[in-house]
Amino acid sequence: MTGDLLIRGVRPYGEGEPVDVLVRDGVVAEIGTRLSATAEVLDASGLVLLPGFVDLHTHLREPGGEESETIESGSAAAALGGYTAVFAMPNTDPVGDSAVVVEHVWRRGAEIGLVDVHPVGAVTVGLGGERMAELASMASSRARVRMFSDDGRCVHDPMLMRRALEYATSLDAVIAQHAEDPRLTEGAQAHEGVVAARLGLAGWPATAEETVVARDCALARDAGARLHVCHVSSAHTVAVLRAAKAAGVRVTAEVTPHHLLLTDATLTAYDPVHKVNPPLRTADDAREMRNALAEGVIDVVATDHAPHAAQYKDTEWAAARPGMLGLQTALSVLVRACVEPGRLDWRGVARVMSQRPAEIGRLRDQGRPIAVGEPATFTVVDPDDMWTVRGAGLASRGTNTPYEGMRLPATVVATVLRGRVTAREGKVAA
Amino acid sequence: MATSRRGDARAGAPYRELLSAADVARTVARIAHQIIEKTAFSPENATELVLIGIPTGGAVLARRLAAAITEFTGAAPAVGSVDPTLYRDDLRRRPARALGETDVPDGGLDDRLVVLVDDVLFSGRTVRAALDAVAEHGRPRAVQLAVLVDRGHRELPIRPDYVGKNVPTAHDESIEVLLAETDGRDGVALVAHDAQRDQQGGPA
Amino acid sequence: MRHLLSVTDLDAAAATDLLDTADRLRQALLGREVRKLPTLRGRTVVTMFYEDSTRTRVSFEIAGKWMSADTVNVAARGSSVGKGESLRDTAATLAAAGADCVVVRHPASGAAHRMAHWADRAAKEGVVGPGGPGTATCVVNAGDGTHEHPTQALLDAATLRDRLGGIAGRRVGIVGDVLHSRVARSNVFLLATLGADVVLVAPPTLLPVGVEAWPCRVGAELEAELPTLDAVMMLRVQAERMRGTYFPSAREYAVRYGLSERRAALLPAHAVVLHPGPMVRGMEIAPAVADAPASAVLAQVRNGVHVRMAVLYHLLAGATA
Secondary structure (H helix, E strand, O other), X not given: OEEEEEXXXXXXXXXXXXXXXXXXXXXXXEEXXXXXXXXXXXXXXXXXXXXXXXXXXXXXXXXXXXXXXXXXXXXXXXXXXXXXXXXEOOOOOOOOOOHHHHHHHHHHHHHHOOOEEEEOEOOEHHXXXXXXXXXXXXXXXXXXXXXXXXXXXXXXXXXXXXXXXXHHHOOOOEEEEOOOXXXXXXXXXXXXOHHHHHHOOOEEOXXXXXHHHHXXXXXXXXXXXXXXXXXXXXXXXXXXXXXXXXXXOOEEEEEOXXXXXXXXXXXXXXXXXXXXXXXXXXXXXXXXXXXXXXXXXXXXXXXXXXXXXXXXXXXOHHHOOOOEOOOOOHHHHHHHHHHOOOOOOHHHHHHHHHHHHHHHXXXXXXXXXXXXXXXXXXXXXXXXXXXXXXXXXXXXXXXXXXXXXXXXXXXXXXXXXOOEEEEEOXXXXX | XXXXXXXXXXXXXXXXXXXXXXXXXXXXXXXXXXXXXXXXXXXXXXXXXXXXXXXXXXXXXXXXXXXXXXXXXXXXXXXXXXXXXXXXXXXXXXXXXXXXOOEOOOOOOOOOEEEXXXXXXXXXXXXXXXXHHHHHHOOOOEEEEEEEEEOOOOOOOOOOOEEEEEOOOOOOEEEXXXXXXXXXXXXXXXXXXXXXXXXXXXXX | OOOEOOHHHOOHHHHHHHHHHHHHHHHHHOOOOOOOOOOOOOOEEEEEEOOOOOHHHHHHHHHHHHOOOEEEEEEOOOOHHHHOOOHHHHHHHXXXXXXXXXXXXXXXXXXXHHHHHHHHHHHHOOOEEOOEEOOOOEEEEEEEOOOEOHHHHHHHHHHHHHXXXXXXXXXXXXXXXXXXXXXXXXXXXXXXXXXXXXXXEOOHHHOOOOHHHOOOEEOOOHHHHHHHOXXXXXXXXXXXXXXXXXXXXXXXXXXXXXXXXXXXXXOOOOOEEEOOOOOOXXXXXXXXXXXXXXEOHHHHHHHHHHHHHHHHHHHHHOOOO
């Protein structure tokens, strides 16, 4: 038999006996034991095979922020982190609020070819929160945009949010809301609570998130529209989502790896590597994020990968830009936060890292089951390996990882995009 | 102030008593007499004499000398203390030291006869610093020096006017002065061991 | 002690040690014509103030000069700071130029922590510091945003110790804008460390969410608390931050939280009135109260010099770690 790639001795979803997976022409040709074929062989004994990860929330910074990340460096980080598709947020310079800009991002992503780069379109012109951007033009462009967001800023005007939700229904698109009432977070620097009070950092109340999510769920219900809530951080928000989902609202939600694992207790040295929007909250909030993800109230893990060059991070706290690297640590952090404690199994990981994000982002050839005839888009994971995070060793231009020096479980051994190995053993494909 | 004032000899450390409690009392009395004689102290010129102790041992001794002089003459000399730490030349050689009390008696030091009092005279550097400190507080007519123990090894041209006891010592030995006010009992001993050196910065 | 960034750098023994040192320094200078000690000769202290201040900057400068340090003032305006140089670059420049100590005031909470971090990191990496490669500038926090102002709390503690004979077991009320006050934060934690019983009295809008974790109690009514207090500290109302959001008007604030003469009369006879300054007379504190013998406002200023001398002494006089 011939093929392009033979993955030997791997356990799909970490379940059952090891099998061999033969890939031909970008799809799974055969799954069985002791397959032999003329093909590139990937010895994967002891490893776990998962559908390729899909990140609904990535900042690739290009165009305009190339000192922090480029589509090329971000694509490498994605491939090394096990991602086969990323959604690139439009808060670039120029803003991704037009067909021209989103097509540019899409084309660059395709040229590099390490990961499918799906640009997210801005909801409002210039992220200004005042005029709706040309959503349909972006949707019908070559980039085929199906997700719109003003991420970094909240679409705060309720009438504008309502219109955007209504308009998006005609495009089968989803509005991804950065839920943060800007009046409640003026000057805010850290989660409002015990730690911020002691450190004298202006409080960032959880209610700023919860109230916008409640409002938007009501608007989405009335419009029959799809709403996606970015980076949920507060336990109160989870309660709102649970109720909305029970009432049939078409709302989905994401949580970042850092909100699953980290808390505001890390802020005491004022190192802005821990500054992020929304802020790290309490241990109770983090626990509720893990519960909600296991329960399905929160649908997916999305990285909010936010690279920043040192000059934007190695400053005093108030001057630092919010954001953390995420693409290359997401899997390990999820394993530490949810798999090790038994809250998620590998099928659960596949659900929150691949299947559900692909559904929300309307990707037809990602997040698919591991079966004959399906796209050969995989992440091969070593569940027993450990590694030590070093920001300087990550592929991103920025080095702003909050996990610096931490020893974390699980490594990505290989990433396969439609039959092509994009990353293997910590190196991207040439 | 070169000495540890721990109450007991450490096990294994060679420890030799130089002055008993009674010896200390006799020595203080003798120095008091010598001061009276050498300064021609009398009730008429009592205000001219100021005993200035170097904290903490010297300050205690200055008060004892003042009490003895009062007992012997019926007139009380002024007594106070001046902390030389801020004037030391070896501050940078070890972590910041606690400061001692400075208490310049009413009337100041101008044109008076100052007798500096310390427990142990060693390198002379503490006395040098104390002279600087005294000079900042006024311009005495003269300054004299009284010490309970002179152990030698001077590094500066400083010589005491009143000495309780001369004790030849080796560099790695130290003198332990105990005073009831701060240590619960009186006594002077010679201690020779390495542990002593560890807790001291260098010769005072 | 490598830096003084927060009062939580100090346990009770270390804080008491600083207060004792301040006392000794006061004694050493008492009644002298020439107020100059040679202790910090050859040491360079730079004050770098990104916010306006008279008393703190002058107090540090005098403290340095009285101990013969070379003191240099860097105003945020008119220097390269005004040209957009980053705090980190400024810190590195000052270290290379020979600043043994940088006294910094900055509007960002944690700015002093960051400077200390950069100084230590640079020293570890062998970068040129004040005493050559691998030496670190020490950092003193002279007020960072709404976080802390540790030397102010130390001088308040020195004043209270002088006037009350001690701090342990004494009850101290802190009244006013706790939310925005670095003085309040430093005082609550230092006074608690020293064994005082601290009571906050403030409009709920001017108490931070999370105050319940502080080692103090929140009182309800100023008039109910006053008769039980050994000292009352009136915080400055930071009018520039208010804009009608936190309380309706200055008049209503003064009515509920101002220390009027009538209210001051409710204090026990021995009680001390403190104000970190600058005072808004008539709003937080009646003029007659500010000028009464119970008021320690000016004693606070003088103690400020001695306390800052003590801090510089502990940081700079000994061997560098």
